[in-house]
Amino acid sequence: MRIKTWLVGGALAMAGLILASGCGSGSKSKPYVIGGIFSITGPQSYLGEPERNSMEMVADAINAKGGINGHPLKLVIYDDEGDVTKARLDAEKLLQKDQAMAIIGPSLTPTSMTVLDITQKAKIPLISCAAAASITSPAQDRAWVFKTAQTDQMAVSRIYQYCQKHGIAKVAILTMSSGFGVAGKEQLLSQAAQYGIEVVAQEVFGEKDTDMSPQLTNIKGTPAQAVICWGTGPAPALVAKNLKQLGLTVPLIQSHGAASKKFIELAGDGAEGVIMPAGKLVIYKQLPDSDPQKAVCQEYAEKYVAKFKTPESSFGGYAYDAQRMLDQALQQAGPDPAKIRDALEGIKNFVGVSGIFNMSLEDHNGLTPDAFVMVKIEKGQFTLTD
Amino acid sequence: MPIFAPLSQYFISGLTNGAIYALIALGFGIIFNSTTIINFAQGEFVMLGAMCAISIYHLVPSLPLAFAGGVIIVSLVGLVFERLALRPVGEASPLTLIIITVGAGVFLKGVAMLLWGKESYTLPPFSGEAPLHLGPATLLPQNLWVLGLTLVLVLALEAFFRRTLMGKAMRACAYNPRAARLVGIPASRMVQLSFALSALLGAGAGILIAPLTLGVYDMGTILGLKGFAAAIIGGLGSLLGGVLGGLLLGLAESFTSGLISSGYKDAVAFLLLLVVLFLRPRGLLGGRQ
Numbered sequence: 001m002r003i004k005t006w007l008v009g010g011a012l013a014m015a016g017l018i019l020a021s022g023c024g025s026g027s028k029s030k031p032y033v034i035g036g037i038f039s040i041t042g043p044q045s046y047l048g049e050p051e052r053n054s055m056e057m058v059a060d061a062i063n064a065k066g067g068i069n070g071h072p073l074k075l076v077i078y079d080d081e082g083d084v085t086k087a088r089l090d091a092e093k094l095l096q097k098d099q100a101m102a103i104i105g106p107s108l109t110p111t112s113m114t115v116l117d118i119t120q121k122a123k124i125p126l127i128s129c130a131a132a133a134s135i136t137s138p139a140q141d142r143a144w145v146f147k148t149a150q151t152d153q154m155a156v157s158r159i160y161q162y163c164q165k166h167g168i169a170k171v172a173i174l175t176m177s178s179g180f181g182v183a184g185k186e187q188l189l190s191q192a193a194q195y196g197i198e199v200v201a202q203e204v205f206g207e208k209d210t211d212m213s214p215q216l217t218n219i220k221g222t223p224a225q226a227v228i229c230w231g232t233g234p235a236p237a238l239v240a241k242n243l244k245q246l247g248l249t250v251p252l253i254q255s256h257g258a259a260s261k262k263f264i265e266l267a268g269d270g271a272e273g274v275i276m277p278a279g280k281l282v283i284y285k286q287l288p289d290s291d292p293q294k295a296v297c298q299e300y301a302e303k304y305v306a307k308f309k310t311p312e313s314s315f316g317g318y319a320y321d322a323q324r325m326l327d328q329a330l331q332q333a334g335p336d337p338a339k340i341r342d343a344l345e346g347i348k349n350f351v352g353v354s355g356i357f358n359m360s361l362e363d364h365n366g367l368t369p370d371a372f373v374m375v376k377i378e379k380g381q382f383t384l385t386d
Numbered sequence: 387m388p389i390f391a392p393l394s395q396y397f398i399s400g401l402t403n404g405a406i407y408a409l410i411a412l413g414f415g416i417i418f419n420s421t422t423i424i425n426f427a428q429g430e431f432v433m434l435g436a437m438c439a440i441s442i443y444h445l446v447p448s449l450p451l452a453f454a455g456g457v458i459i460v461s462l463v464g465l466v467f468e469r470l471a472l473r474p475v476g477e478a479s480p481l482t483l484i485i486i487t488v489g490a491g492v493f494l495k496g497v498a499m500l501l502w503g504k505e506s507y508t509l510p511p512f513s514g515e516a517p518l519h520l521g522p523a524t525l526l527p528q529n530l531w532v533l534g535l536t537l538v539l540v541l542a543l544e545a546f547f548r549r550t551l552m553g554k555a556m557r558a559c560a561y562n563p564r565a566a567r568l569v570g571i572p573a574s575r576m577v578q579l580s581f582a583l584s585a586l587l588g589a590g591a592g593i594l595i596a597p598l599t600l601g602v603y604d605m606g607t608i609l610g611l612k613g614f615a616a617a618i619i620g621g622l623g624s625l626l627g628g629v630l631g632g633l634l635l636g637l638a639e640s641f642t643s644g645l646i647s648s649g650y651k652d653a654v655a656f657l658l659l660l661v662v663l664f665l666r667p668r669g670l671l672g673g674r675q
Binding site: 041042043045046177203204205206208209210211212213214215217218220221233234237238244245246247262265266268269 | 391392395396399403504505506508515517519524526595598599600602604605608640643644647648649651652
């Protein structure tokens with residue numbers, strides 16, 4: 001008797017499941033699965049969290065309007081914790097288990113390099129939010145990879161342009177030992193000659209280091225006219241503090257990784273007078289109304305603050321631009337990854353928070369050094385400078 | 387002399403970091419003396435001291451209050467830790483107890499992450515940021531605070547252990563717990579006290595260093611390891627050894643970082659530890675065992 005009940009119950013349940021799944025697979029409302037891999041926890045969570053938030057914010061807004069051509073967006077976002085192995089596993093999960101048709105992220109250069117290896121082979125478009133130029137170059141090996149973050153190459157160009165303009169010919173560089181720092185150092189060294197700059201000192205610091213006075217003491221003894229610091233997280237703020245404490249009077253130029261209010265908070269008095277390239281989001285209020293990026297930045301900042309009750313960040317902006325570009329591509333091309341890739345490559349004049357994107361066959365970042373403005377910290381605020 | 391200027395700067399930053407390692411090493415030494423175990427949660431006491439002081443300061447902008455509050459709260463945490471995590475295990479093997487401290491350390495770090503997030507926080511320096519010039523080197527007022535307060539704490543500890551009855555009782559327990567018990571010294575009370583004292587020293591170290599290095603939930607791990615290395619280098623169980631080990635480590639780090647390469651800074655602690663363990667395992671001043 002018992003076994004019969006179980007059999008009947010089981011059969012009914014199976015029938016019910018088959019019916020239900022049958023109903024769900026109507027192609028009209030089939031969701032578009034988009035993957036996300038970000039460093040949501042771990043030391044780079046200040047990158048991953050706003051990126052995840054921004055991606056979700058855009059997707060929710062689209063879904064509220066009925067999705068893309070009637071298809072809702074389904075986001076599957078994984079946390080790689082800043083770890084290369086986890087990023088790899090997340091990517092494999094997204095491709096095999098979740099069947100994502102495109103992936104946004106990761107947040108960091110080393111994790112991006114690992115993931116793009118997998119997505120290139122699987123022929124799924126990837127839009128990275130990390131800085132290194134090597135993510136989208138050489139172009140012929142990166143057909144399926146795009147990125148929205150401005151490259152370190154551009155940031156360095158912008159900084160050296162500034163140095164040229166202000167008569168700074170000898171610089172000391174102080175770079176972090178992370179992927180971001182190492183990539184930045186490469187750019188700083190390789191572009192120096194082009195701009196007539198001589199690198200008179202090279203020092204390194206660790207991500208978790210708390211005292212950079214030995215390195216700065218070494219720099220103090222050189223004829224450097226400016227110190228260029230390349231890093232992210234709290235360490236660059238400590239560099240700014242130590243610099244002031246040691247009595248170095250030369251200007252301190254940071255990378256765009258320091259372009260956040262947290263840097264000002266942590267560096268305290270040391271932040272005064274620090275110069276850096278930044279995306280326009282940081283000073284959007286000071287932009288003229290004629291700048292097409294002003295409206296986009298304003299909308300993003302206001303919506304982000306209203307929804308998440310924390311200040312907007314340029315890092316979140318990378319994912320914001322990525323999701324919006326992806327939505328445009330999906331609108332045009334539908335769910336076929338190859339068509340999405342083509343649509344992404346064809347994007348022109350896309351006004352984003354991070355810049356105005358013009359993608360092409362050779363350039364999957366689509367930005368120019370104009371995506372950066374030079375800002376100076378005056379009285380605890382970022383101000384546009386020249 | 388051009389070479390003298392940077393050397394004196396390395397010396398000062400080395401001494402400052404060294405003083406912090408010394409305080410942490412003392413914490414290890416005190417608990418080791420009374421229980422023969424290594425408390426691997428010591429680094430987390432340092433972190434909690436810094437974070438509590440920062441939170442208190444955000445509520446009431448008074449540095450003395452933040453300092454006192456941080457130290458008191460973490461001393462209590464040390465007491466509770468001993469009571470809840472170690473006492474119930476009773477006479478378990480030292481290895482078991484050590485592993486419990488490791489686990490407790492991870493737990494405390496997790497709690498800190500939940501309470502304070504992964505952000506870094508600042509604590510204002512105790513008496514301003516205006517650098518002082520000592521010849522070719524610059525010294526911050528905070529450096530002086532670190533060195534001065536460390537000296538005061540070490541001297542106070544010395545006096546406590548040599549002059550007061552309770553201090554002598556603790557030393558008695560360290561030499562021979564059974565005999566101490568026979569003489570009527572409440573060993574378990576002494577163990578509790580040693581934890582509170584270690585936590586106090588750790589918290590003090592954390593609050594002293596926070597204005598210079600920022601407070602963040604995971605600052606305890608590497609500080610604890612380096613403090614442990616300093617304790618071993620100087621001789622585990624010896625007060626003076628802990629101080630010497632800490633200062634030596636701080637100076638070695640600073641000079642290596644400045645003269646050779648800043649990339650090797652963290653490696654110095656462990657390299658030095660290995661050298662000492664190979665050549666003089668009892669530590670420089672030959673600790674307890």
